[in-house]
Amino acid sequence: MSQPTGERTRTQGALGGFLKAVDAGYVQRGNYLLIENMDRLSRADILTAQGLFLQLVGSGINLVTLTNGEAYSAERLQREPEAILLVVLELIRANKESVRKAQLIGDAKARKKKRLVEHGLEGKPYTRQTPAWITWREDEKRYELIKERADIVREMFDRMAAGDGLTRIARDLNQRGVPTWGRSGNQRTADHWRTSYIRKVLTSTAPIGTFTPHTTTHDETTRARRDEPVEAVGGMFPAAVDADTYWKVRRKLSTTAARGRNAKQPPKSIVSGIVFCATCGHAVTRVAKGDYVYLLCSRANMRATEHPYQAVRYDTVEKALRENAHRLVKEAPRGKSTSALEKEIDALQANANQVEQWVFDLADLAARDRSPAASRRLGNAERELKNVQRQLRELRAKRETITTASVKDRLKAVEHALTGKDDVAAVNEVLRDAIRRVVLDPQQGHLWVRWHHSDEVQDILCVTRHMDFTEMRETTPPMHALFPENTNTDHRKQEER
Numbered sequence: 001m002s003q004p005t006g007e008r009t010r011t012q013g014a015l016g017g018f019l020k021a022v023d024a025g026y027v028q029r030g031n032y033l034l035i036e037n038m039d040r041l042s043r044a045d046i047l048t049a050q051g052l053f054l055q056l057v058g059s060g061i062n063l064v065t066l067t068n069g070e071a072y073s074a075e076r077l078q079r080e081p082e083a084i085l086l087v088v089l090e091l092i093r094a095n096k097e098s099v100r101k102a103q104l105i106g107d108a109k110a111r112k113k114k115r116l117v118e119h120g121l122e123g124k125p126y127t128r129q130t131p132a133w134i135t136w137r138e139d140e141k142r143y144e145l146i147k148e149r150a151d152i153v154r155e156m157f158d159r160m161a162a163g164d165g166l167t168r169i170a171r172d173l174n175q176r177g178v179p180t181w182g183r184s185g186n187q188r189t190a191d192h193w194r195t196s197y198i199r200k201v202l203t204s205t206a207p208i209g210t211f212t213p214h215t216t217t218h219d220e221t222t223r224a225r226r227d228e229p230v231e232a233v234g235g236m237f238p239a240a241v242d243a244d245t246y247w248k249v250r251r252k253l254s255t256t257a258a259r260g261r262n263a264k265q266p267p268k269s270i271v272s273g274i275v276f277c278a279t280c281g282h283a284v285t286r287v288a289k290g291d292y293v294y295l296l297c298s299r300a301n302m303r304a305t306e307h308p309y310q311a312v313r314y315d316t317v318e319k320a321l322r323e324n325a326h327r328l329v330k331e332a333p334r335g336k337s338t339s340a341l342e343k344e345i346d347a348l349q350a351n352a353n354q355v356e357q358w359v360f361d362l363a364d365l366a367a368r369d370r371s372p373a374a375s376r377r378l379g380n381a382e383r384e385l386k387n388v389q390r391q392l393r394e395l396r397a398k399r400e401t402i403t404t405a406s407v408k409d410r411l412k413a414v415e416h417a418l419t420g421k422d423d424v425a426a427v428n429e430v431l432r433d434a435i436r437r438v439v440l441d442p443q444q445g446h447l448w449v450r451w452h453h454s455d456e457v458q459d460i461l462c463v464t465r466h467m468d469f470t471e472m473r474e475t476t477p478p479m480h481a482l483f484p485e486n487t488n489t490d491h492r493k494q495e496e497r
């Protein structure tokens with residue numbers, strides 16, 4: 001993989017991404033960056049913001065602030081050095097404003113909390129973000145348990161207290177076909193009970209009626225979301241379980257070490273993270289049982305209804321891949337000629353230049369007229385520009401992925417890794433780099449391989465005891481598992497914004 005060269009920049013969010021794109025050569029000198037105002041540069045502190053400003057302008061970007069219609073470029077600062085004072089003043093103003101905003105938000109929360117403590121609910125819900133088993137009764141101005149769901153919460157606690165594990169509880173719920181809980185908004189409902197969700201319920205404070213508000217902050221450098229609990233409010237919700245059971249379970253959970261699902265652990269299988277189920281397209285997990293380790297669809301493992309339980313020994317799968325490494329690589333689709341793609345990129349770039357000019361003209365107009373119509377048109381143009389730029393980035397990334405040279409390198413690495421003696425983690429890394437999905441198909445006795453660089457699918461024989469020999473049939477690739485993005489969005493993880 002190619003790393004963007006140039007100075008590494010520690011900046012925030014979208015701007016950081018923009019600077020990376022500049023570094024990587026995706027954004028050419030003379031391009032425009034439109035920001036609402038200097039506030040966007042100065043969330044952190046004035047020195048950082050100034051540095052960022054100089055870096056942008058220094059790399060040939062024209063910066064336009066939409067609220068006052070000022071355009072800054074290296075040329076302008078050459079011609080008109082005092083313009084830099086405008087920037088500094090604007091940065092100071094914007095910085096003060098964002099500090100004040102943060103304070104206002106904090107104040108509003110504190111007031112809300114104070115009011116709640118002093119006057120109770122006042123017929124208003126303190127929060128609409130209720131746990132899935134609690135609802136707000138508008139007519140009676142109070143929170144209420146949703147009975148059948150509260151029963152499930154109680155069952156989770158009772159069983160955990162009695163010694164059952166998370167996996168067993170999840171399996172039972174799935175086997176009984178207990179519907180999962182839809183959430184409000186556009187969050188998608190899980191299609192089966194997962195241990196991670198049950199753990200979340202068991203470790204939340206809501207089952208005993210305590211509401212723990214969280215504030216969401218973002219790490220300044222990594223932009224990772226951080227939810228920080230603030231002071232809890234007891235007696236907010238009706239309790240679904242008694243305090244004794246609740247604390248017993250909490251003690252239990254804290255001693256069994258709450259290791260997150262995504263805790264950093266070296267991969268234990270060479271196909272970790274890229275192996276999926278042919279039946280349903282969900283991820284396949286490792287399951288240790290007796291003397292062997294098996295690969296099994298995560299839904300089957302959680303006993304999702306109507307899913308066949310077909311565990312395949314992990315060593316069978318690893319062996320199939322290793323023994324077929326040479327043929328796999330030899331017959332792998334090669335890199336494509338990128339000339340068609342080049343033409344597409346050129347055309348799109350021309351389009352982007354045009355839209356950019358258009359945006360710039362509109363920004364001028366909007367700044368002079370201050371008419372809502374002009375701002376609206378500017379908004380549309382900006383969106384269009386972002387859209388075109390995104391397409392350009394994607395096409396360029398695609399070009400990088402499918403060029404003959406880089407494909408050749410990755411294929412060579414795959415063969416080398418599968419036939420060599422590197423450790424599991426190293427082999428896994430090489431495979432992930434080249435292969436998008438390995439679909440485990442016990443019934444047809446195949447592994448299906450989909451590469452990153454091509455939509456052509458390859459198959460490897462992987463004999464299992466689940467193979468269906470009753471008919472001599474031609475094998476068919478499980479397209480829904482190989483190309484989930486074409487069938488529906490159900491199997492995809494929610495995209496991170």
Ligand SMILES: [Zn+2]
Binds near residue numbers: 279280281282300307
């Ligand atoms: Zn499955």
